Amino acid sequence: MPYVYEKDGAAIYRQSFATIRAEAALGRFAADEEPVAVRMIHAAGMVELAEHIAFSPGFVGAARDALARGAPILCDARMVSEGITRTRLPAANPVICTLTDPAVPALAERLGTSRSAAALTLWRPLLAGAVVAIGNAPTALFHLLEMLEAPDCPRPAAIIGCPVGFVGAVESKAALWAARPAPCCVVHGRLGGSAITVAAINALASTKE
Template sequence: MTGLARPPRRYDYVDVGPEIYVDSFATIRREADLSAVPADAEKLAVRMIHGSGQVDLADDLVVHPLLVGSARAALEAGAPMLCDATMVATGVTRARLPQSNDVLCFLNDPRVPSLAREWHTTRTAAAVSLWEPHLDGAVVAIGNAPTALFHLLEMVLDGGPRPAAIVGCPVGFIGAAESKEALASFASEHGIDIPFVTVRGRRGGSAMTSSALNALAQEEE
């Protein structure tokens, strides 16, 4: 009908979508050590590994014991997801959202460039301040910019609204590991206990972060 034709098959590979999906998660469970992950966060860990392609990610995952329950309760109540980057927001499967929740990213807001210049910070960090009217009880996802995670924690320390849960997985070589360590030690150092998931070290990124959001949005794998 379209004039298109599949090229001759020359490689042996699985090309049935549902089979790929099921086999991928079975492979992860077979190869990854999930013993240190809270029981209700197993599917979260599996999806994050799926989003990264690295089964050893499980060794670096840090999951707050109340993360899954807190995030799901917030989403069921209609809370928004706040994302640091459009790639993270785009990766959220809207059909999984329990209340057709808003998925918001303010990185392209026209106010951001001037705020970043005024505050001598990155645009991604400046955009986090625009979350404030939506932040109380929200599910927050930071997958790209360490400066955004530091900025969020500084907002909370300054008395700002507290999210219900934080997915803090910025990627990179400058500040990424340090920002995630600040998140992991936030309760012990400052007495403010916000449920979170993070991955120690330099790894992170949009795919891993949106995978975590999709797992938190719906228990079904």
């Protein structure tokens, strides 16, 4: 039997964002943060996510300025890199995930850590002024923070730290929020994930909803 449902993609987005704005507690976000939070909530499918999202001062401006300059987007997982909508990127920005680099398994063994963390070692030549998107592995976020403790380590322009899970996710995001080595966005607690991280990047890349 035929079902009655909305088939227009643009209308679905409009209705979804209107629902989020009607139901989510968005009042504490600055004007430039609100559209980013809305997209993150949309990706999660839960308005309660608003309570967990935090932006450090100047994060949105720093991330958008970096993207406009053509900064690379460094991703911890293929699920993040593949989800970024290339047509939204303002300067054909390189989207880079080093997790599948052939050097990573040996690096992980030598460093005694996960492949997700070891892969970040290959970011160092690209890190200056980059936009970092970590949406999967807490070990990657911890390793990034360890790297950035070195005075000679290049600094990214902005960090999205939204790893998900039950082991290390809460702690790694709390550590990022405490250290703030660059302007950052986090989803506090166990929530997070690739889809939410991708949504943040896509919102930062273009103001078009």
